[in-house]
Amino acid sequence: MGGTDSKAEYATLVRDAATGDRDAMERLLIRAQEVAYRFSLLVCGHPEDAEDVMQDALLKTYEHVGRIDDPSAFRTWLYTTVRNACLMKRRRRIGEPTSFDPVDPVRVVDPAPSADERLIEQGMDRRLRAALNRLPPAHRMVVVMREMDGLSTKDVAAVTGLSEANVKQRLHRARLALRRDLEQR
């Protein structure tokens, strides 16, 4: 499953989960973690943070479901929560000592594919992944939510705190940059 589940699908799952439907709760919580994994990897670019961000999304979603007044607002809430968890991770990273180890011995012994490589193996275009990584994070976030995960301009504006005009402008610039990058390589 990709990231393009509709707002209405989420709302239905939220309603069912809130009434005690365990199967709906299970599916909702798995989706919340999938959103967290993709966002963490594609937007924040720190795959090592993904597991923590997924766990955060799991617990917060579980606690939030019973208190939701408007199920149609759930998807926006989820992306806001995941975005905030990623931002917290970034803030904690600032000031950490930089490692100068010349090589990682674990990687030498066990060259497991990176999270990026595994997404590419699953079918994501390698050049697009590289081009996305070269975008500023603020533009990458808009591309991931708007183009890949199918959020509306209005929902992306709600998650990011930008105006809808700003979301459109960032998306336009990001598309131009991606196209230029993809055609140059």
Add this chain to the structure above:
Amino acid sequence: MSEPSSECAAILANVSAYLDGELEATACAAIEAHCATCSSCARLVEGLRRTIGLCRHAGTVPIPEDVRARARDSVRRLLDDRARGG
């Protein structure tokens, strides 16, 4: 190749809205008429269309199965734990 004109600048400014279906029919027709005679703008529009298509396809790529399996296990552990009153 022709020199970029003011029409080319207008295409550049509006191409995202065009591709998102946000422009009125007359504005769309003007872009299409311009692209029929301006190879540079036609390439821009097609390039962006392909880029958007690649992004949308990327949105359908599933997460790795082992990550999904771990997510499923975490969910079941949490629900079982809460069902027991944990």
